[in-house]
Amino acid sequence: MTQSPEFEPQIVAFCCLHCAYAAADLAGGSRCGYPSSIKIVAVPCTGRVDSLHLVKALEDGADGVMVAGCLPGRCHFQTGNLHANQRVEHVRHLLEEIGLEPDRVRMINVSAGMGVQFAERAKEMAETITALGPNPLHVRKAKTPPSETAMEETN
Numbered sequence: 113m114t115q116s117p118e119f120e121p122q123i124v125a126f127c128c129l130h131c132a133y134a135a136a137d138l139a140g141g142s143r144c145g146y147p148s149s150i151k152i153v154a155v156p157c158t159g160r161v162d163s164l165h166l167v168k169a170l171e172d173g174a175d176g177v178m179v180a181g182c183l184p185g186r187c188h189f190q191t192g193n194l195h196a197n198q199r200v201e202h203v204r205h206l207l208e209e210i211g212l213e214p215d216r217v218r219m220i221n222v223s224a225g226m227g228v229q230f231a232e233r234a235k236e237m238a239e240t241i242t243a244l245g246p247n248p249l250h251v252r253k254a255k256t257p258p259s260e261t262a263m264e265e266t267n
Protein backbone atom coordinates (compact mmCIF):
# COMPACT_ATOMS: atom_id res chain seq x y z
CA MET A 113 0.00 0.00 0.00
CA THR A 114 1.28 3.47 -0.88
CA GLN A 115 0.83 6.15 1.73
CA SER A 116 1.94 9.70 2.14
CA PRO A 117 5.46 10.01 3.54
CA GLU A 118 4.18 11.99 6.52
CA PHE A 119 1.85 9.19 7.66
CA GLU A 120 2.23 8.79 11.40
CA PRO A 121 0.11 5.91 12.67
CA GLN A 122 -2.23 6.67 15.54
CA ILE A 123 -2.16 3.77 17.98
CA VAL A 124 -4.25 3.31 21.08
CA ALA A 125 -2.62 1.20 23.78
CA PHE A 126 -4.82 -0.17 26.55
CA CYS A 127 -2.35 -0.74 29.39
CA CYS A 128 -3.09 -2.44 32.68
CA LEU A 129 -2.17 -0.24 35.63
CA HIS A 130 -0.26 -2.95 37.47
CA CYS A 131 2.37 -3.82 34.89
CA ALA A 132 2.13 -2.41 31.38
CA TYR A 133 1.30 1.15 32.42
CA ALA A 134 4.27 1.14 34.79
CA ALA A 135 6.45 -0.30 32.00
CA ALA A 136 5.28 2.44 29.63
CA ASP A 137 6.03 5.01 32.32
CA LEU A 138 9.49 3.53 32.81
CA ALA A 139 10.09 3.57 29.06
CA GLY A 140 8.94 7.18 28.82
CA GLY A 141 11.11 8.26 31.72
CA SER A 142 14.25 6.58 30.43
CA ARG A 143 16.12 6.88 27.16
CA CYS A 144 14.16 4.09 25.52
CA GLY A 145 11.20 6.17 24.42
CA TYR A 146 8.43 4.99 22.14
CA PRO A 147 6.56 6.85 19.39
CA SER A 148 4.49 9.74 20.72
CA SER A 149 1.64 8.70 18.43
CA ILE A 150 0.97 5.80 20.82
CA LYS A 151 -1.77 6.99 23.15
CA ILE A 152 -1.91 5.15 26.46
CA VAL A 153 -5.26 4.33 28.03
CA ALA A 154 -4.82 3.02 31.57
CA VAL A 155 -7.15 0.22 32.60
CA PRO A 156 -7.30 -1.62 35.96
CA CYS A 157 -6.65 -4.91 34.15
CA THR A 158 -6.69 -5.91 30.49
CA GLY A 159 -9.55 -8.20 31.47
CA ARG A 160 -11.66 -5.02 31.48
CA VAL A 161 -10.96 -4.41 27.80
CA ASP A 162 -13.89 -5.60 25.77
CA SER A 163 -13.83 -6.53 22.09
CA LEU A 164 -16.06 -3.51 21.49
CA HIS A 165 -13.41 -1.17 22.92
CA LEU A 166 -10.95 -2.46 20.34
CA VAL A 167 -13.39 -2.18 17.44
CA LYS A 168 -14.60 1.25 18.58
CA ALA A 169 -11.02 2.56 18.72
CA LEU A 170 -10.51 1.50 15.11
CA GLU A 171 -13.89 2.89 14.12
CA ASP A 172 -13.02 6.21 15.73
CA GLY A 173 -9.85 6.57 13.73
CA ALA A 174 -7.05 4.63 15.40
CA ASP A 175 -4.77 2.95 12.85
CA GLY A 176 -3.86 0.26 15.33
CA VAL A 177 -4.76 -0.93 18.80
CA MET A 178 -2.48 -2.56 21.31
CA VAL A 179 -3.50 -4.30 24.51
CA ALA A 180 -0.68 -4.52 27.05
CA GLY A 181 -1.11 -6.65 30.12
CA CYS A 182 0.81 -8.48 32.79
CA LEU A 183 2.93 -11.50 32.00
CA PRO A 184 1.05 -14.82 31.74
CA GLY A 185 0.34 -16.10 35.26
CA ARG A 186 1.01 -12.65 36.78
CA CYS A 187 -2.33 -10.90 36.25
CA HIS A 188 -3.41 -9.29 39.53
CA PHE A 189 -6.94 -10.48 38.78
CA GLN A 190 -5.66 -13.96 37.93
CA THR A 191 -6.99 -14.50 34.42
CA GLY A 192 -7.75 -11.02 33.08
CA ASN A 193 -4.85 -11.09 30.64
CA LEU A 194 -5.89 -14.51 29.35
CA HIS A 195 -9.41 -13.25 28.65
CA ALA A 196 -7.96 -10.16 26.99
CA ASN A 197 -5.80 -12.34 24.76
CA GLN A 198 -8.87 -14.31 23.69
CA ARG A 199 -10.70 -11.07 22.87
CA VAL A 200 -7.76 -9.75 20.88
CA GLU A 201 -7.65 -13.00 18.89
CA HIS A 202 -11.42 -12.76 18.36
CA VAL A 203 -11.14 -9.19 17.04
CA ARG A 204 -8.18 -10.13 14.82
CA HIS A 205 -10.36 -12.85 13.33
CA LEU A 206 -13.25 -10.39 12.85
CA LEU A 207 -10.95 -7.93 11.08
CA GLU A 208 -9.80 -10.66 8.75
CA GLU A 209 -13.43 -11.56 8.02
CA ILE A 210 -14.21 -8.00 6.92
CA GLY A 211 -11.02 -7.64 4.90
CA LEU A 212 -8.94 -5.61 7.32
CA GLU A 213 -5.46 -6.54 8.42
CA PRO A 214 -5.53 -8.48 11.73
CA ASP A 215 -2.12 -7.03 12.60
CA ARG A 216 -3.83 -3.75 13.39
CA VAL A 217 -4.67 -5.30 16.76
CA ARG A 218 -2.09 -6.93 18.98
CA MET A 219 -1.57 -8.04 22.57
CA ILE A 220 1.70 -7.85 24.45
CA ASN A 221 2.63 -8.96 27.97
CA VAL A 222 5.18 -7.16 30.11
CA SER A 223 6.08 -6.75 33.76
CA ALA A 224 6.38 -3.34 35.44
CA GLY A 225 10.16 -3.45 35.08
CA MET A 226 10.14 -4.18 31.35
CA GLY A 227 10.29 -0.60 30.10
CA VAL A 228 12.81 -1.42 27.38
CA GLN A 229 10.71 -4.32 26.13
CA PHE A 230 7.57 -2.18 26.19
CA ALA A 231 9.31 0.47 24.08
CA GLU A 232 10.60 -2.17 21.65
CA ARG A 233 7.17 -3.75 21.21
CA ALA A 234 5.55 -0.34 20.83
CA LYS A 235 8.06 0.62 18.13
CA GLU A 236 7.46 -2.72 16.36
CA MET A 237 3.73 -2.03 16.45
CA ALA A 238 4.26 1.46 15.00
CA GLU A 239 6.44 0.00 12.23
CA THR A 240 3.84 -2.66 11.42
CA ILE A 241 1.05 -0.10 11.23
CA THR A 242 3.19 2.29 9.19
CA ALA A 243 3.75 -0.54 6.69
CA LEU A 244 0.02 -1.31 6.60
CA GLY A 245 -0.91 2.33 6.06
CA PRO A 246 -3.83 4.36 7.37
CA ASN A 247 -6.86 2.57 8.76
CA PRO A 248 -9.17 2.09 5.74
CA LEU A 249 -12.25 2.39 7.98
CA HIS A 250 -11.22 5.89 8.99
CA VAL A 251 -10.20 6.90 5.46
CA ARG A 252 -13.57 5.71 4.13
CA LYS A 253 -15.44 7.53 6.89
CA ALA A 254 -13.50 10.75 6.20
CA LYS A 255 -14.38 10.56 2.49
CA THR A 256 -18.09 10.00 3.13
CA PRO A 257 -20.05 13.27 2.76
CA PRO A 258 -21.56 14.45 6.08
CA SER A 259 -25.12 13.91 4.88
CA GLU A 260 -24.43 10.23 4.17
CA THR A 261 -22.71 9.80 7.53
CA ALA A 262 -25.76 11.27 9.28
CA MET A 263 -28.05 8.92 7.36
CA GLU A 264 -25.90 5.92 8.26
CA GLU A 265 -26.02 6.86 11.93
CA THR A 266 -29.82 7.22 11.98
CA ASN A 267 -30.38 3.86 10.24
Ligand code: FES
Nearest residue numbers: 128157181182188
Ligand atom coordinates in the same frame (compact mmCIF):
# COMPACT_ATOMS: atom_id res chain seq x y z
FE1 FES B 1 -2.45 -6.67 34.57
FE2 FES B 1 -4.68 -8.14 34.79
S1 FES B 1 -3.79 -6.89 36.28
S2 FES B 1 -3.46 -7.81 33.03
